[in-house]
Amino acid sequence: MIFPEEYMGKMIELCGGRRGEQKDYVYVDDKRVMMKYVLPLAEVVQDFYDELKSRSSGYATFDYEEHGYEESDLVKMSVLLNSKPVDALSVILHRSQVDQVGRDWVKRLKGVIQRQLFDVVIQTALGHKIVARETISALRKNVTAKCYGGDVSRKMKLLQKQKEGKKRMKMIGNVELPQKAFYDFMDKKT
Numbered sequence: 587m588i589f590p591e592e593y594m595g596k597m598i599e600l601c602g603g604r605r606g607e608q609k610d611y612v613y614v615d616d617k618r619v620m621m622k623y624v625l626p627l628a629e630v631v632q633d634f635y636d637e638l639k640s641r642s643s644g645y646a647t648f649d650y651e652e653h654g655y656e657e658s659d660l661v662k663m664s665v666l667l668n669s670k671p672v673d674a675l676s677v678i679l680h681r682s683q684v685d686q687v688g689r690d691w692v693k694r695l696k697g698v699i700q701r702q703l704f705d706v707v708i709q710t711a712l713g714h715k716i717v718a719r720e721t722i723s724a725l726r727k728n729v730t731a732k733c734y735g736g737d738v739s740r741k742m743k744l745l746q747k748q749k750e751g752k753k754r755m756k757m758i759g760n761v762e763l764p765q766k767a768f769y770d771f772m773d774k775k776t
Contacts, residue, residue, distance in 0.1 A: 587623070590642070593641065598621075660678050666708070684710075688710035688717035692720045699763065701725050
């Protein structure tokens with residue numbers, strides 16, 4: 587990477603956050619710096635160039651070449667909707683990123699999935715270990731609206747009946763992730 591000297595801190599922070607290993611840095615002239623890093627290709631592919639340009643106000647450039655293969659601690663993170671895995675949203679990540687990405691994905695999915703007639707539990711998991719969890723509460727019909735005053739036991743009976751219905755519905759109900767919601771989720775800006 588070649589960039590003006592004043593952006594050195596931001597560039598070191600960017601590469602360090604992307605699991606980069608600094609190899610060398612040299613002053614090209616009195617105002618520009620050339621830094622050499624070894625970065626995983628997966629980190630470079632995921633919007634590294636955009637981050638580089640935004641952090642350097644467009645002044646930084648970078649060139650890369652293949653360094654070879656190295657072992658890394660990679661794991662598979664799964665997304666579960668009501669304890670059922672969604673294979674389309676499974677991803678392979680470095681173990682150090684699982685917590686951050688898992689929490690982010692759960693929050694973004696909560697904003698994308700529509701409310702159902704039953705609670706929807708969204709989880710990210712690493713094997714059998716749950717990393718993050720959010721719950722989308724069920725839509726509720728006001729079943730006590732037609733009960734004006736009177737006996738409290740009538741209201742409790744209606745609420746209990748609704749609760750049992752929701753329980754049955756959750757057992758057989760499947761959460762569908764519509765194509766539009768999937769695209770909205772994959773869009774980074776949400």
